[in-house]
Amino acid sequence: MLLARVAGTLVATDKEPSLEGLSFRVLSQLNTENEETGSYVVAVDAIGAGVGEVVMYATGSSARQTIATDGRPCDAVVMAIVDTWEVDGEEKYHK
Amino acid sequence: MLLARVAGTLVATDKEPSLEGLSFRVLSQLNTENEETGSYVVAVDAIGAGVGEVVMYATGSSARQTIATDGRPCDAVVMAIVDTWEVDGEEKYHK
Amino acid sequence: MLLARVAGTLVATDKEPSLEGLSFRVLSQLNTENEETGSYVVAVDAIGAGVGEVVMYATGSSARQTIATDGRPCDAVVMAIVDTWEVDGEEKYHK
Amino acid sequence: MLLARVAGTLVATDKEPSLEGLSFRVLSQLNTENEETGSYVVAVDAIGAGVGEVVMYATGSSARQTIATDGRPCDAVVMAIVDTWEVDGEEKYHK
Amino acid sequence: MLLARVAGTLVATDKEPSLEGLSFRVLSQLNTENEETGSYVVAVDAIGAGVGEVVMYATGSSARQTIATDGRPCDAVVMAIVDTWEVDGEEKYHK
Structure with a gap:
């Protein structure tokens, strides 16, 4: 798995029928220092993650x-949704 | 999933028989700023997406x-087919 | 899917038995301008594609x-086997 | 498979229910010289691997x-968990 | 598939039980010119491939x-195990 910040949302009305009702999130990938890498992916939100x-x-x-x-x-x-992670004993992110 | 602009079409007569009847689209990958990244993929069109x-x-x-x-x-x-997406509260694309 | 030119062939006698009888092709990946990218893959030929x-x-x-x-x-x-593709209304390859 | 050092841990309370009880590890990818490449992945720990x-x-x-x-x-x-590997007859890592 | 040279071996005693008895090989990826690219992967050896x-x-x-x-x-x-491959009519490797 990779880490990301939920950067935004996406709307697509005209889509494969099986996707009806799903929420799409624009994810901005993070490195382990909690810095954005510039890569993104659009993902389905299975757990109710908000922007930010x-x-x-x-x-x-x-x-x-x-x-x-x-x-x-x-x-x-x-x-x-991530609560916290640490690397080499140092907390890099805390919700 | 990734974002793309439908850049063109591809024709292949001589192919695996199970692919008969499918439409191939040349996709030009987009970043979240709606800019082309230079990467491409050829995809099957499952929903009737036109060039552009x-x-x-x-x-x-x-x-x-x-x-x-x-x-x-x-x-x-x-x-x-994407209607719109936003990043950090700013609309980056609108159909 | 990605585009490629069939650049050559590969022979491997000592292999997983289920691969017996398959033809291996060395593929040189193409971009949508029909230029070689320098990447390659070895693929099984399911349709009888010749070198070139x-x-x-x-x-x-x-x-x-x-x-x-x-x-x-x-x-x-x-x-x-590709017959033709076009990008932005311009034919980039024709068999 | 790729090689990695277990760099840290990650906690996520709010998650897909089927993930309950799993341990997440932050992995720092290694090359065959046992040097960190700067890439990471978060993985589930199936075998009880500790940090380091x-x-x-x-x-x-x-x-x-x-x-x-x-x-x-x-x-x-x-x-x-890796005990040792060697490349060109030279041991590159020993637990 | 990709080409590689078997560069070495890896030993891991503490592992997922289903992996018991498998041989791990450190592979150094090759390009079609039979040059090492610097990338690697650790693979299970299904056919008895030796180092080199x-x-x-x-x-x-x-x-x-x-x-x-x-x-x-x-x-x-x-x-x-590869016997030979050729690119553009030129043999690039022969066992």
Whole structure:
């Protein structure tokens, strides 16, 4: 999984029918120093993550292992809101 | 998922039989500022996206989770036409 | 999918038994301007593509969605010979 | 698989329910010289790897082939603690 | 698939139980000129490839399509020892 900040939202009316009702989030990828890397991904939000929150997302077939995304053409899913992480004993982020 | 502009079309007569009837689109990848990144992918169009439209596409096994692509050797699918997205409260694209 | 030129062939006698009889092609990846990018992949040829031809290939689990590659340790397959593609109304390649 | 040092831990209370009870590790990727590359991934720990240990991790659907991760939205798993590796007859790491 | 030279071996005693008995190889990736690219991967050896041999490896779910790796948390497998390949009519490697 990778870390990201929920940077925004995306609306798409005309889409594969199985995606109806899902929420799309624009994620700005973070490194372990809690700095934005400049990379992004659009992910389905499986847990109710708001804009500004720091989250983890999974990609590939693993992104379909939630009730919201099972069997759908979705390759990235927000699967956790991060409370905190530390690297080498130093806290790098705290919610 | 990633964002892209439908840049063009591709024709391939001689192909794996299960791909018969599918439409291929040349996608030019976009960043969240709605700028082209220079990367591309050829995707199957599952929803009827025309040249010039801004879309989302899914890759990997998730690209086979549509009726059009199920069980086919397809690793990228256009699964939504984007209406709008915003980043940090600023609208970056509007259809 | 990505575009490639069939640059050459590869022979491997000592291999996983399920790969017996498959043809391996060395693919040189192309961008949408029909220029070689310098990246390559070795793919199984599912459709009879000759050296010099311009093809599309699929990767990952999608590379196993052909009769030739089903259930085999193959992560790239040539699944179409390209006739033509265009970008922004301009033909970039014609067979 | 890739090599990594377990650099830290991550806590996420609000997450996809199927992830309950799993331990997340922040991994700092290593090259074969046992040097950190600057890349990271957050992985589920399937084997009890502590901070500072050198491990191997698997990604993608292969990350779900453990009892801990089966059927869960997890795309990276620590699946081995490394004792030693050598390159060109030279030992590059010893636990 | 990609080309690689078997650069070394890796030992991991403490690992996911399903990996018991498998041989891990440190692979140094090759380009089509038979030059090392500097990238590496650790792969399970499904065919008995020795250090120094030039091989092909498959990644992702395709790495689990061998008897040795089926159902195991393994995302890279050596599936062929290469005899020879040629690019643009020129032999680039011969065993």
